Amino acid sequence: MNAETVERAPRRYGMVIDLDRCSGCGACMVACSAENNVPPAHPQATERTGITLLRVVQVKDAASRGVAFIPMMCQQCGDDTPCMTVCPQQAVEVDKLTGVVEQMPQRCLGCRYCMTACPFQARFFNWWDPEWPAGMETTLNPGAAPRMRGVVEKCDFCQSRMHAAEDKAAMEGSREFEYTPACVEACPTRAIVFGDLNDPESDVSRQARNSFRFLERLGTGPKVYYRSRRPWLRTLASRVGAPPKKENGNG
């Protein structure tokens, strides 16, 4: 971190996801995997062992026969970030200039303690060596280092894109830059808004005012907000823990 970057006003990147706009198409998931060099799932991988830094979960409401899709990724907790405080070797960091929770796979021991600490199930372990079909390595994003077997990874709001934008601005002699994460760019319904929550005039700040967060009561201060006009969805989001057995209409 040089003196020049420190002078820049700290940002607090966040997202607002409009659940009423999300059609569950999964374009964000595909874009996320491509941007972050997530390898194709191993043939033996299951829903429980695969890597989906961004996953779209389908939820249903039996009473209103409602269906919704919830894009769920690292919620970038800002208050005593649970995964950061538990990591024994400081492989998790919160960037003071952006508020983004960063994972350093090159320092990760693979103890997975951070995964138990994360209430959002947003961290993933590399159970296999990353492998791409022959020739596909040439399509990898040079800005994002692939992760090795035995380490944990998660969404970091496309730091690869942020660094590219930052570098480009520096080349042009500026310290100001904007960037868009891959999922935001890929969403065909513009359900995801991304920006600086510290800027009261930004779209993300305006929309965040009339929104909710998952597991808000746990006090981890997530920076990913959700919006919906559907009462059942807002009720569901206010819960901590799934309704047991028959009450659980999620299928």
Add this chain to the structure above:
Amino acid sequence: MADMVSTLNRPAVADREWIARAQDRCSTSRFLLWLTPWTLLLAAGLYAAYLCLRYGLHQTNMDNRFVFGLWIFLDLAIIALGAGAFFTGFLLYILRWKELKAVIATAVIVGFVCYSGAVLVLMVDVGQPVRAWFTFWHPNTHSMLTEVTFCISAYLVVLSIEYLPILLKNRKLRKVPSFLVFEFEMHKLMPVLAGVGAFLSFFHQGSLGGLFGVLRGQPFAFREGFGIWPTTFFLFILSAMAVGPVFVMLVTRLVEAVTSKRLVRPQVYQVLARTSGLLLTFYVLLKTIDTLVWLNSTSRQAGYRPWEYYAWEPFGTWILFAEIVLLGLLPALILLSPKWRARPGWMLAGALLACAGVVLNRFVLTIQTLALPTLPFEQFLTYMPNWQETATFLGVIAYGVIVYSLSYRYLSLFPQEKELAREGKEASHVS
């Protein structure tokens, strides 16, 4: 003919030279026969560990939700059971409970086996074992796991040093004069080592509890506490201290049963059982208060409806009852009562139930915590270890049995053994 049979039942001449005088041990072939299945089990464990290290942790049944499985649960359990080493050392060398000299060697070896076994399994359990030193190089002082890593590593060194004088008491090794001097000097160090061991154990046993207690994202495990320490920090220390002595007793009784010998006077068992009983009663009391505060306050503040924890089968309220009453209060009362404790069967039952209670407590905090959903749309999940996980762990058990068996045969673990054997012979002559 009788001479021939007695020769066959005795250790071979070369083997006998390593066994202490007047210490009756089985024949070499019988001992090798005893070691064979354990060696096979150890080999299977090593093979399973090799598969995990060579090909990755997808060789196990763990997944992104059950990131901790059989290994972490049993690590926590054996570290709690191995607490007899530090606690017995503390009682003997610091509080001067002389009668515990009869079991201190066993306590140290059990502790050494438990801790070294746990560390071995951990080395397979982490995704990048070669990076284990990173924790010392880039320590996060806010993490309970950092404290656990530091203290367990340091305590394993202490246990190894404590093991040395026991090892050097071997008949053959004693013939080396410098070893004899070293062993004598080591004895002077024992109170210091016992103090250091107690200090380190206090913190890592606590931090193992704190590991789960600090998880704000897991309302089932999260506890409030004092300062930076959640209540599970103190409960883990207390529960480990409570079962440590009775586990030493159980191991000694098991050795007595396997070898058909009396090794320790019953009074020593009474001391161990009484100590455990007292501490267990105190633990059950605090655990009950902690559970009530957690269910009625901590959990509600986090927005979790407490009854929902136990709405998922098979983890119904029975598990809470079993942990606190059946495997907590009941053994505490058995071990506390001089009348019940005086009966060997009851005393053993009490010890077994107490150990099972602490093992169940570790199971609940690791497995049940991860099984319960925190997000409103997640599912309750189950997990079953596969053969690689089971074999690796059984391999560690086999390693423990082999280390203990070798120690029992070639070292003098029980100072009362010869005396008790002589008394037994005299009694049989009189009758």
